[in-house]
Amino acid sequence: MLFVVSVMLFLSAGIVHAAKVEAVVPQLILDGKTLKPDVAPIIMSNSVLIPVRIATESLGFKVDYDNKKRQVTVSNGVKQLIMTIDNKTALLDNEPKQMLVAPQLISNTTLIPLRFLGDSLGVSVVWDNKIKSVFLYSPDNSTPPVTEPPETETPTKPDDGEVDTPVTTPVINGNIYEVRYETNSVVLKYDGVIAPSIFKLDNPKRIVVDLPNTQYAPSGFLPAVDFSKEAEGKLLVTEHPALQSVRYSLFGEASKAPRFVLDLNQNMDYELINDTTIGELRIFLVQPVSVPIPSKSLYTVVLDAGHGGSDPGAISITKRTEKEFNLSVILKVQALLSGEEKIKLVMTRTTDTFPTLADRYNLANSVKADLFVSVHANSYTPATNGTETYYTREDSKAFATLMHSYLAPATGLKDNGVRRHSVNLAVTTKTTMPAILLEIGYLSSQIDEPQLFTEDLQNRVAVAIATGIKKQLKLI
Structure with a gap:
């Protein structure tokens, strides 16, 4: 989970030459309620640190502090964070996790990085630049103004990577004057108010930054490009080992808002x-933190064929069911992995039955699975097509990225990238191991559907899934 950290300073009242610079303290608002900690949040090394006790106890977690070890433990019976x-190294459910800034002890109060809180405990974080406030939303509360829908396995409104989203009435709140590269970061100069939207795409690897409700400065943007004649501009980068170039263009039929695409030759994470x-x-480029899976003599993998029985899932344009496709692929994966001595397979279904969502994630948790893979086919508009890999929890991101690197090329369909789903999926949220949901293609697409029910595509997909699992477990 990524959020924007703003560095905020203002001039106090008084004579200009005697004005004093003071640091603005961000407000903390949890599920609409303003929190009032004894020790205020601080900004350190461009990260916001907040008091751990008031934030986590308000979310229903128990907080314990060991004075001798100088350790704070946050737990709720399901998760434990030490x-x-x-x-800078923390333990989340006994797995090491890296923080950009180490926890601090100030006036007997422990402060931790806000982003790490969100990543570890599933807390949504929104920075409101206009009112200088941090909003936190507990896992049971979706980010406003969205009302959380019932649990569903299949995403209903996919984001097609770099596909434009029309804006009917564009409102301009800021101007973008310049883009440049400078010491491991891409710098954008602007005036007014901006609310960046940022996401990653694979094949090829890219970081995309959209700036809705802004425009390229009418007085001039650098490096200059005439968008009436050129589709995009490009800033070449030679000083960074991963960043090759920054492309800038317009997105949205009506909004024509600035979009910046960072072209990479390897996987990189980012900080704003x-x-x-x-x-x-x-946009700082940072190396992704990779935590290897401990070596074991036997790994348990749960394979889940979505839907089934009374729940057909999506219906294809030729009236075939998603449940049929899901099961066919999962059984092929089972056949490929059944001979692996170090893998124990657990199937949520092997016939046309309907285990509930709770049955599926409870089964995975009860057998203490190492990995959970759910197979689906999607449905949306006739124009939407392609392959997507979804995850929810941060500990599943690396597995999702690895799996997608094999899955997308195997399908031969449009690559829609790896997605962290904005509305939590039950099987990727309530499991306790790395869990991913694969949307192989779109049954509503005249491009995808004819291929999805072929033996050739299903066999390629099954091999890709089996390979991704073995790679994640370090078995190949």
């Missing part, structure tokens, strides 16, 4: 720093 003062005092947004 952090040590001045140590938005300094509103000087109108500067920095």
Whole structure:
């Protein structure tokens, strides 16, 4: 979970030459309620740190502090997070996780990085630049104004990567003046108010930054490009080992808002720093943190064929059912992995039955599975097509990315990338191991559907899934 950290300064009242610069303290608002900690949040190394006790106890977690070890433990019976003062390595359910900034002890209060709280405990974080406030939303509360729908296995409104989203009435709140590369970061200069939207895509690897409700400055943008004659501009980068170029263009039929695409030759993560005092947004490129799976003599993998029985799932344009496709692919994966001595397979269904969502994730948790893979086919508009890999929890992201690197080329369909689903999926949320949901293609698409029910495509997909599982478990 990524959020924008803003560095905020303002001039106090008084004579200009005697004005004093003070740091603005962000407000903390949890599910609409303003929190009032004894020790205020701080900004350190471009990260916001907040008091761990008031935030986590308000979310229903128990907080314990060990003075001798200088450790704070946050738990709720399902998750356990252990952090040590001045140590950037934490333990989430006994797995090491890296923080960008170590926890701090100030006036007997432990402060931890806000982003790490969200990533570890499933807390949604929204930065409101206009009112200088951090909004936190517990896992049972979706980000407003969306009302959380019932649990569903299949995403209903996919985001097709770099597909334009029409904006009927564009409102311009800011101007973008410049893009440049500078010491491991891409810098955007602007005025006014911006609300960046950022996401990653694979094959090829890209980081996409959209700036809705803004425009390229009418007085001039650097490096200059005439969008009436050119589809995009390009800034070549030679000083970074992964970043090759930054492309800038317009997105949205009506909005024509700025879009920046960072072209990469390897996987990279990012941090956003938005300094509103000087109108500067920095996208820092950082190496992804990889935590290897401990070596074991036997791994348990749960294979889930979505829907089934009384639940047909999506219906294809030729009236075939999603449940039929899902089961066919999963049984092929089972056949490929059944001979692996170090893998124990657990199937949520092997026939046309209907286990509930709770049956599926409870089964995976009860057998203490190492991995969970759910297979689906999607349905949306006739124009939507392609392959997607979904995850929900941060501990599933690496598995999702690895699996998609095999799955997308195997399908031969449009690559829609790896997605962190904005409305939590039950089987990827309530499992306790790395869990992913694969949308192989669209049954509503005249491009995808004819291929999805062929033996050739299903065999290629099954091999890709089996390979992704073995790669994740370090068996090949």
